[in-house]
Amino acid sequence: MNRTGASRPLRAAESQPGESAIRPFRRLWIALSLSSLGHWLSVPALTALAGTLTRGDDLPVRAQAIAGVLVLMVLPALLLGPLAVLVAGRLDRRITMAVVDVVRFALVLSVPLVDAVPWTLAAAFLVAFATLLWIPVAGGALPALVDGEPEERYEEARRSLLRGVYGSAPVAAVLFAVLALIADAVFGVAERADLAVYATAVVFLVAAAVTFTARELSAVDAGAARAPGLGTMSAPLKLLFQGQRRSGRALPDGPPVAGAGADAEQAGAHAAVPPGAGAIRGLALAGTVIALPAAALIAVARLHARDLGGGDAGYGSLLGGLAIGAAFGLFLGPRMLAPFSRRRLLGLAVITAALALVPVALVQNLAVVVFLAAFLGLACGVAWAVGTRLAGDAARSYAYLRALALVTGLIAVAAVPPLAGLIGAHRISLGEAVYDLGGPGVALLIVAVLSVPAAVVAFRRLDDRRGIPLPPDLSAALRGHVYTPPEQAEAGPAVVRDRGVFIAFEGGEGAGKTTQARLAAIWLRDHGYDVVSTQEPGATKIGMRLRAMLLDRETTGLSARAETLLYAADRADHVANVIRPALERGAIVVTDRYVDSSLAYQGFGREQNVSAIARVNAWAIGGLLPDLTVLLELPPEQGLGRLASPADRIESEPPEFHERVREGFHALAEADPDRYLIVDASRPQAEITREIQYRIREILPDPIPSGTEDVTSTFPAITDA
Structure with a gap:
């Protein structure tokens, strides 16, 4: 019944759709990349401004202000995704994308002008909600633009857009660090954080102008349910509850089927606890542990960088290291250690991410911490890439793991900065040496202590080569072949x-x-x-x-x-x-x-x-x-x-x-x-x-x-x- 043939690989020159769609595609790529750059840049810019506005207060107040900005930027994606789709699906695509960017430009521009913490928090929430309106509309632009093109060209164009959307995250972190260095040299303490905010507003304005000139994007996406390739817009909390029930849900007119050839007794015996439930729970636990160290580091990165003497430039460097590492991990994950078990690789990446948070918390050298943050990001990127592949269905697995990451991230950004403020700074005497341990470092250390055991449990549940020693298995994979125990060899x-x-x-x-x-x-x-x-x-x-x-x-x-x-x-x-x-x-x-x-x-x-x-x-x-x-x-x-x-x-x-x-x-x-x-x-x-x-x-x-x-x-x- 299937007559699918082999498809030839695309050359680099064919990464866009057909010749008639090259120019519109380039405009779409530039518009989405610029808009995404503004979105990623708004995160450190607004958190840095919140920290600057509370610079005269004690650590708990500063920590709560930064946590408030991060929570309000995550909360709309957790609660209001379906509402955003309902609204965006009834609007013209080009006009909506341009207007959303203009609205984000105005909101971000107003923050340093008002110069107040309450409005900074409100603007962060409104910018995040506007981004929710932008995602489903932008996601629907590519299918309309390449309608009638071969499937292989569409897939390559979609991947190119994804590289632009998510590849702008490390660019935004590095740009923020550069802007912070310039601001440190030119402006006073009270105005240093404003430069990054103004730059973010300019990026949104340029993105709106580019989008408005792309008249090929005009269309209405009535009833659009999600943004293909840019992330599903289903309610994450609903997805989490569904995810727990999926493996044992009832089939039509009967109980859950344990296996294709199972008889009635076998089906009933496995209905309550389906085979492989431990692996499913291990994948869910791995998704949670992946998000926890990264979110915790993002949540206290500004406070931690300040303790290390780095200021906003150090803050941007920490975020840049984490983002660049994650980008490399996402690229290397599917290609790393081909003969090695993917489940074992996922488990090892999760353990590595959790362990990497320990030196990040304890080391007192900013340059080393930036390198360690990149290593943590690499482990998280590998784990995410391998985890989504193991989960199977691209759209559904991405939605479920994204929901886990959002909920875990929200908990981390809401809890870790206040915890850091509550702990405060501590000086430890080690003989003649003195070790200064700040509240952010202690908070990260606590997160690491919680994450490592959970990562080990996830590894054990995921391990599909039990009884095979890990070191020789990994060593054999590094040499390019599958490890065989001596007795079998x-x-x-x-x-x-x-x-x-x-x-x-x-x-x-x-x-x-x-x-x-x-x-x-x-x-x-x-x-x-x-x-x-x-x-x-x-x-x-x-x-x-x-x-x-x-x-x-x-x-x-x-x-x-x-x-x-x-x-x-x-x-x-x-x-x-x-x-x-x-x-x-x-x-x-x-x-x-x-x-x-x-x-x-x-x-x-x-x-x-x-x-x-x-x-x-x-x-x-x-x-x-x-x-x-x-x-x-x-x-x-x-x-x-x-x-x-x-x-x-x-x-x-x-x-x-x-x-x-x-x-x-x-x-x-x-x-x-x-x-x-x-x-x-x-x-x-x-x-x-x-x-x-x-x-x-x-x-x-x-x-x-x-x-x-x-x-x-x-x-x-x-x-x-």
Whole structure:
């Protein structure tokens, strides 16, 4: 049913949409980058101004003023996202983006003119709320601009915009540090913080002018739900509660399904605590620990920099180090230590981020602390990149982890600065030496003490190679291969398994599962494995006849139950005559679709009793489940748009059907996460293939000899069923 082909990589010159859209795209990129630069710059500018306005007060008052600005800049995203979408979706895109930037310009400009803490706090809240209006409108600009362009060009253009939006964060931190140095040399103490605020206002004004000249952006996004690629706008608190329930939520007309082939008793036994729940909790805990050290450092960065003698320039340097490190981490995360377990890498990154906060709190040299902040940011960036990949569905995982980060960040910025003010400065005598430990340093140390144990727990819950020592595993990954324990290495390739390895590829129409299943089979055969590549329906002679009936658009009047039973009949013949014999002789079976397709299509898509379908298929397959199920996730409208041939009977179903199928696959994967690998299929084909190959390595019967791929120059034939 899937006819996705390989897509060629884009050259650097083709990073924009088609020739007719290059100039509008550049205007959009410049407008979004400038507006984002103003947004990131407003954070240190307003917090520094709040600190300056309270410079005559004691530490608790200054800490509370800075905390107030940060809390009010985070709070709208936590509470008012859906309201902002509702308002923004009814307005002209170009006018709205320009007006929002003008409003932010006026608000920021008014802060040094009013020169009062209450208005600084109010302006921070209003600027953050205006940003919420800007996000969904800006996010909807690219799809309208490149409408009709090839999917690969759209994806590359989207990534280019994301680099501009988030890449402006380290630029803003460095710019703030430079402006602070200039202000220190030119202005008095009372006016030094004003220069950065005025610069922020100018950036917003220039962004508004650029946006206003881009007439191609004019359109109305009625009913827009989110900003694609720029961050979802769902209510974070609602997402958090949904996230806790997702892995065990009820399926239509029945209890949660523990596995595709589970019978009724098995489904009931796993309904309360689904398999892999520990890994899900570990990922959620990791997301929390990632955000806590970074948010705590941001919250007290100005106070800590002042204790270290750095002033606002030191404050900007701390933020710059953290942001630059995070940017490198986001880039390196998916590429780091390819043979190493992604779950272990996430756990190590989280532990590293928590531990890095200890020297940040204790070291008294600003330059060293800036370097350590960059190292902390690097660990957070790697953890975020790997964590979102492990979570699977790009939009949903980003929304859930973003919600965790927002709530954790809000708690940190609300609690850590007042805690620092309450603790105050302390002088410790160490013989003849004297050690000055400020309140911000003690507060960061407390956060580190809380974060490290939580990070260790997250690592243990995420670890998918228990029993394998960490140091040699990491050392082997640094050398480019997977670590094999000595007892397994001595056994060599003569190790005999009770059966082979069973891998299934699942996904909606056009997601690329047929292509990836074929590439996986070729890759395995290149490494010397006996591979059987097969598919459903139609892997046997009887199955070919059933396939013709099931997919032919001329087949009309077939009831949903009859369709379900025909798929089950094909699967029973497939297992008996192809899959099980291959597994019994020790082969690796790679199938394009298996039992989860029936649960997703005939269960969720046709809105039938999923548990009843699971029981029928459990009997048909004799309880045989894949060792690994690769779910290629793609929005239905994108997948169906990839199909080149006329749609078959299933592909021609309405969009609502395919959306239910997508939700069904998600429910099944979340109920059995240890068996599933969820892959974002909108990424480049080569990147998807590497991720799948890494996951397959973990379940192969024998270690893959290092260097095997280097000597492979042909594509050997694969045994097809």
